[in-house]
Amino acid sequence: MDVVQEIRKFVEDECRKPTSKYGFEPFPYHFVQVVEYVGQLADRLGADKEVLSIAAWLHDIGSIIYGRENHHITGGETADKKLKELNYPLEKTELVKKCILNHRGSQDNERKSLEEKILADADAMSNFDNISGIFKAAFVYENKNQDEAQESVRKKLENKWSKLHFDDSRRIIKPKYEAVMLLLK
Numbered sequence: 708m709d710v711v712q713e714i715r716k717f718v719e720d721e722c723r724k725p726t727s728k729y730g731f732e733p734f735p736y737h738f739v740q741v742v743e744y745v746g747q748l749a750d751r752l753g754a755d756k757e758v759l760s761i762a763a764w765l766h767d768i769g770s771i772i773y774g775r776e777n778h779h780i781t782g783g784e785t786a787d788k789k790l791k792e793l794n795y796p797l798e799k800t801e802l803v804k805k806c807i808l809n810h811r812g813s814q815d816n817e818r819k820s821l822e823e824k825i826l827a828d829a830d831a832m833s834n835f836d837n838i839s840g841i842f843k844a845a846f847v848y849e850n851k852n853q854d855e856a857q858e859s860v861r862k863k864l865e866n867k868w869s870k871l872h873f874d875d876s877r878r879i880i881k882p883k884y885e886a887v888m889l890l891l892k
């Protein structure tokens with residue numbers, strides 16, 4: 708198995724554990740899409756696809772193992788440990804860690820590298836493939852009623868759209884953005 712597959716397997720196993728903070732759903736409904744989008748963007752923008760695939764699989768691992776708070780930090784630490792076990796080159800490990808540390812839209816950390824920006828975009832784009840998941844969060848975790856939920860989902864998606872770094876990201880996601888804005892107006 709190559710390192711990307713090893714990491715995918717590690718993340719899948721963690722998501723399957725009964726201790727996973729969000730169950731198994733993040734694996735098929737979030738991680739898979741983020742990996743797909745970083746691949747598309749890496750090809751178009753000439754970024755390091757291997758680093759990005761690893762970072763995409765691992766970017767929310769902290770959230771799965773330890774919970775959402777500070778998951779960019781716990782995720783970076785988990786990535787560091789795992790990639791050292793696999794003897795992954797140190798320089799690339801550092802870039803993976805930077806991507807994970809700076810992926811959160813809510814954190815105002817400065818993203819410097821192309822790879823960091825791509826992971827942040829892919830993470831935002833994946834929301835447009837999981838509208839039901841965002842509604843689930845609004846109803847189940849935030850106890851919102853239908854009006855409030857619809858409004859908060861629309862705002863969240865508008866916010867994700869407005870923070871995209873690249874025209875390529877906007878081009879890929881535009882049909883879904885327009886469709887969802889039409890439906891949630």
Ligand SMILES: [Fe+2]
Binds near residue numbers: 737741766767830
């Ligand atoms: Fe994510």
